[in-house]
Amino acid sequence: GAVVSQHPSWVICKSGTSVKIECRSLDFQATTMFWYRQFPKQSLMLMATSNEGSKATYEQGVEKDKFLINHASLTLSTLTVTSAHPEDSSFYICSVCPQETQYFGPGTRLLVL
């Protein structure tokens, strides 16, 4: 499988601030990475597909101006939650997809106070 890291693993911030989450593919050059969000006791919901060198593709209902995605290299994608609110508190997980199987990073827990 592929090895994926995320940083930070957890973050607490005040309402109105912006939070950046990094996703790194450590052993695979990922032209595409995926960002998911998981609320407590719910399944994973795809937020967006991050494309290296071009714009991300957002799922319906996900605001692209609120969740900024940058995929500047084949090993790094970042998700910035802008002007975070308490309802953005969630578990954010990225994944890479070598050979049709997705491998997930360890996730980032965000708590917005």
Place this chain on the structure above:
Amino acid sequence: EDKVVQSPLSLVVHEGDTVTLNCSYEVTNFRSLLWYKQEKKAPTFLFMLTSSGIEKKSGRLSSILDKKELSSILNITATQTGDSAIYLCAVVIKAAGNKLTFGGGTRVLVKP
């Protein structure tokens, strides 16, 4: 709209029992079905199924796909407390850039 449904929602068993988890799907352009195990952090990959009727096995876990019935089952035999987790099923859609559509998961609790 593509849909993946898992059942049961949750179950409680004792060590040594066998569990069978179900995943059914209604999607356009099915490519493959994946099973994941999620404990406290992100999901870990278990199986990828693309062909009907071929069982995949890893230790006490096994899984099979039935394309006619649009479903898959995941079996865990001789369960142990370490098998307690949420088991997630996801479907990959062709021509959708390998996006995954997840089911709601089945929460399994194995009691000693």
